[in-house]
Amino acid sequence: MLTLIGFSAFRGVLDPLTPMKISLFANLFNAILDPILIFPLGLGVTGAALATLAAEIISGSIFFYMMAKRKMISWSKLFSLPKWEKLEPLVRGGAALQLRNFALNLTFIAVTRVTQSLDEAGIAAAAHAMSIQVFQLGGIVLLALSTVAQIVVPNRMVETVDPITKKKTGGPLSAKSAVNRLMSWGLVLGILLGALQIGVLPLLHKSSPLPEVREAAKMPSYLASIYQVINGLVFIGEGVMIGTGSFLQLSLSTLVATCATLLALNKFPLKYGLTGVWMSFGVFNTIRLLGVWLHQTKNGPLARRNLEKTQ
Numbered sequence: 001m002l003t004l005i006g007f008s009a010f011r012g013v014l015d016p017l018t019p020m021k022i023s024l025f026a027n028l029f030n031a032i033l034d035p036i037l038i039f040p041l042g043l044g045v046t047g048a049a050l051a052t053l054a055a056e057i058i059s060g061s062i063f064f065y066m067m068a069k070r071k072m073i074s075w076s077k078l079f080s081l082p083k084w085e086k087l088e089p090l091v092r093g094g095a096a097l098q099l100r101n102f103a104l105n106l107t108f109i110a111v112t113r114v115t116q117s118l119d120e121a122g123i124a125a126a127a128h129a130m131s132i133q134v135f136q137l138g139g140i141v142l143l144a145l146s147t148v149a150q151i152v153v154p155n156r157m158v159e160t161v162d163p164i165t166k167k168k169t170g171g172p173l174s175a176k177s178a179v180n181r182l183m184s185w186g187l188v189l190g191i192l193l194g195a196l197q198i199g200v201l202p203l204l205h206k207s208s209p210l211p212e213v214r215e216a217a218k219m220p221s222y223l224a225s226i227y228q229v230i231n232g233l234v235f236i237g238e239g240v241m242i243g244t245g246s247f248l249q250l251s252l253s254t255l256v257a258t259c260a261t262l263l264a265l266n267k268f269p270l271k272y273g274l275t276g277v278w279m280s281f282g283v284f285n286t287i288r289l290l291g292v293w294l295h296q297t298k299n300g301p302l303a304r305r306n307l308e309k310t311q
Contacts, residue, residue, distance in 0.1 A: 022062050030055035096247035103251070103258040107284055114265050115277055124274045126208065127216035131278065134204055134217075135224035138193030142186065142231045149182050149239030153302075157244070176302045182236050183296075190232025197225035220278040230285045237292025244301050253291025257284045 030051050037047025067073045118124035156175035161168050201221050208214050241250040261284040268276030297303055 019063075022059055022066070025062075026055045026059035029058055093245065093247045096251045100247075100251040100254045103254040107258045107261050110262055110265055111277060111281060114269050114280075115274065118269065118273055118277075123210070123212050123216055126210070126213045127220065127274055128277065130204070130208060130213065130217040131220035131224050131274075134197055134201065134221045135227065137197055137204075138190075138225075138228045139231055139235075141193060142189060142228065142235045145182065145186055145189070145232075146235040146239035146242075149179070149236045150243045152178050152182070153240050153243030154245075157301075172302060172307055176307060179240050179296065179302055182240070183233060186232035186236040187229070188232075190229040193232075194225045194228035197228065198222065201225070216274055219275045223275070223278040223282060227282060227285055230282075230289055234285055234288045234292055237296065238288070240302070241292070241295050241300070246295060246300055249291070249295060249299070253288060253294075257287035257291070260284070260287050 033051035033054060034048055037043045037051050038045075041047060043050065064073070115124055115128045153175050156170050156178045157172060159168060159171040159174075201218075204221070206214075208217070238250055241247075241253075261280050264280035264283045265277065268279045270276070272279060294300075295303070298305075300306065
């Protein structure tokens with residue numbers, strides 16, 4: 001019922017449909033429904049979950065309608081099993097990305113476990129939560145650029161010819177140029193967002209009334225801000241790896257970073273406490289940055305020596 005009401009009410013607004021409009025509408029719907037279900041109806045966390053579920057159902061339904069309208073869905077083949085030749089690339093790529101997701105989740109679980117064990121009063125956990133909020137302040141913006149890279153790079157890699165001017169556009173060199181620009185923007189934005197976060201840290205730390213929590217979160221928050229410089233390069237670089245189909249290399253890079261982080265978590269927190277946890281998180285991002293560097297300069301399809309082979 002929520003899906004039908006939401007879709008009917010905003011059908012005119014979403015025509016012509018675009019992914020950005022669909023995402024915007026779904027998130028607005030979630031934001032409006034959240035407080036209604038949580039407070040007046042008294043559902044609490046369950047209400048928040050239901051609001052998110054409703055937004056996801058609406059988003060999926062509209063995407064399905066959009067694909068059907070554009071004849072991107074064949075009803076005769078919708079429930080038939082695809083041939084293995086077509087399914088194999090998806091299985092291989094999906095398995096590689098699942099390995100990456102496993103490594104990411106293992107890292108965050110290990111970080112949470114170590115943080116929870118630092119003290120029984122929960123000061124470290126509260127300070128860590130505050131530092132995570134600082135980290136996400138600029139990280140969300142930089143993570144969005146990863147999605148941009150996933151879209152821009154594969155589009156640029158396809159060489160096309162204008163039927164009127166006969167001018168060629170796209171190709172590996174054009175994609176490499178786009179990657180260089182994206183990485184430059186990632187570095188610049190990482191520096192700016194990190195500096196902005198450091199500037200507003202005094203205000204963010206006032207969100208906790210406990211002086212011991214504010215003190216414990218001080219150094220991790222500074223580290224979280226500094227890491228935005230690395231994030232700007234890592235997030236875009238990993239988006240490039242997805243855009244070029246380098247799924248296995250991305251997964252192995254993340255797995256190596258996870259292993260290094262687990263080792264760091266066994267050493268740094270014992271000496272530096274919560275700051276040591278965030279130092280370990282820095283190890284995680286630095287190893288991932290090394291993986292991005294190897295992909296773009298040594299063994300990726302857009303590395304210089306591989307581009308020379310295609311000329």
